[in-house]
Amino acid sequence: MNYIKFTDFRNHSKEYFDKIEHGDSFVIIRKGQPIAHITPFSDKPAGWKRKVNKVKLKNDIDSSEYIFNERTEKWYFSLTPPH
Numbered sequence: 001m002n003y004i005k006f007t008d009f010r011n012h013s014k015e016y017f018d019k020i021e022h023g024d025s026f027v028i029i030r031k032g033q034p035i036a037h038i039t040p041f042s043d044k045p046a047g048w049k050r051k052v053n054k055v056k057l058k059n060d061i062d063s064s065e066y067i068f069n070e071r072t073e074k075w076y077f078s079l080t081p082p083h
Helices: 005-013 013-020 064-078
Strands: 001-007 026-030 033-037
Touching: 001 013, 005 013, 005 026, 013 026
Parallel strands: 001 026
Antiparallel strands: 026 033
């Protein structure tokens, strides 16, 4: 992470944008305080937004359905008195 003064960024913005295009990141400092964090743009979606294929288990059900069924059974059996 590189820290640069606002006036330096303003006066040499083309050079800094060239560096950003090549992967560098910068924090802009104004009056001793960070005011901006400039990073290269990424087209990749965030990890929690990406498309994930569902896993099929032996019973030919997906993992979320399996977990739901398992939790439902535990909840039901916790309410059922022993025989």
